[in-house]
Amino acid sequence: MIPVSTVFKSTGRKSVLGSNETHDLTPSPSAMLLSLRNVGYTLQTALADIVDNSISANASRIDIGFNWSGKQSFISVSDNGDGMSEDRLLEAMRLGRNPQDPRQLSDLGRFGLGLKMASWSQCRSFTVRSRLDDGSRATLRWDIDHMLATDRWEALSDPRPGSEQLLLADSHYSTGTVVLWEALDVLDQSGILSASHVFWEATERVEKHLAMTFQIAHSFQMGDRVQPMTEGMAADLNRTAVVLLEVPAVEHARLPPPSWPESQWS
Numbered sequence: 001m002i003p004v005s006t007v008f009k010s011t012g013r014k015s016v017l018g019s020n021e022t023h024d025l026t027p028s029p030s031a032m033l034l035s036l037r038n039v040g041y042t043l044q045t046a047l048a049d050i051v052d053n054s055i056s057a058n059a060s061r062i063d064i065g066f067n068w069s070g071k072q073s074f075i076s077v078s079d080n081g082d083g084m085s086e087d088r089l090l091e092a093m094r095l096g097r098n099p100q101d102p103r104q105l106s107d108l109g110r111f112g113l114g115l116k117m118a119s120w121s122q123c124r125s126f127t128v129r130s131r132l133d134d135g136s137r138a139t140l141r142w143d144i145d146h147m148l149a150t151d152r153w154e155a156l157s158d159p160r161p162g163s164e165q166l167l168l169a170d171s172h173y174s175t176g177t178v179v180l181w182e183a184l185d186v187l188d189q190s191g192i193l194s195a196s197h198v199f200w201e202a203t204e205r206v207e208k209h210l211a212m213t214f215q216i217a218h219s220f221q222m223g224d225r226v227q228p229m230t231e232g233m234a235a236d237l238n239r240t241a242v243v244l245l246e247v248p249a250v251e252h253a254r255l256p257p258p259s260w261p262e263s264q265w266s
């Protein structure tokens with residue numbers, strides 16, 4: 001093997017070791033994002049992260065709406081929790097937070113990643129809309145295609161074109177937060193959007209997983225259409241199913257959080 005020092009001498013390069021040189025290795029947003037999309041979430045574990053945020057925000061009711069409409073299918077999680085101001089929403093959409101910041105003991109979240117990573121693992125565009133009881137409203141969207149095109153961590157303040165009506169239809173509560181997942185490319189690639197019955201089977205897996213994870217009352221309803229049916233569409237296109245979670249006021253609603261290495265942080 002050629003000694004490293006010989007290599008540096010022969011190429012005339014200066015060894016970085018021991019010198020004061022620094023190198024800016026800021027990750028490329030595009031490359032980073034595509035890696036982050038593949039961190040091993042399933043549909044049910046991803047939705048559990050979104051639901052966990054709703055519970056942490058003191059929601060007593062959480063509706064998970066599944067709307068199957070082939071490649072245009074979408075999923076929304078609507079809660080009646082505390083909601084977020086515009087400033088808080090901006091922080092919520094940022095990747096990462098200081099794990100030493102105060103949090104509720106039972107809060108599964110900690111690193112400021114769940115909302116973004118869970119959503120990116122399933123869809124190309126996700127919008128968060130939050131309403132406070134003073135009537136204010138904030139909206140922010142991460143769009144993978146926009147990020148790839150700009151190579152910037154740049155969120156958008158508008159819903160996807162044409163999706164405002166979905167947000168309105170899915171905002172079931174006067175205060176709280178809606179997370180809307182659109183362009184469900186991962187489900188599409190895995191065949192889950194191929195037929196409505198396959199999609200409904202996936203929603204049943206979600207319901208079972210959430211029931212097991214959070215151990216709270218839940219119900220499953222096949223509901224009415226959210227979008228108007230276009231002419232000639234098969235009868236079961238654009239059908240909606242809703243998993244409704246009712247969170248009891250007591251804090252022990254959830255299983256204990258996984259055992260974090262507390263000593264590392266405290």
Ligand SMILES: Nc1ncnc2c1ncn2[C@@H]1O[C@H](COP(=O)(O)OP(=O)(O)O)[C@@H](O)[C@H]1O
Pocket residue numbers: 049053054057079081082083084091092093097108109110111112113114115116176177
């Ligand atoms: N449904 C929600 N209602 C109110 N605030 C929320 C909701 N979802 C997310 N947030 C805010 O966004 C922040 C970031 O969420 P997330 O990315 O899941 O990271 P973490 O849960 O680790 O903080 C949360 O700490 C919370 O302040």
Ligand SMILES: [Mg+2]
Pocket residue numbers: 049052053108109110113114115
């Ligand atoms: Mg979280």
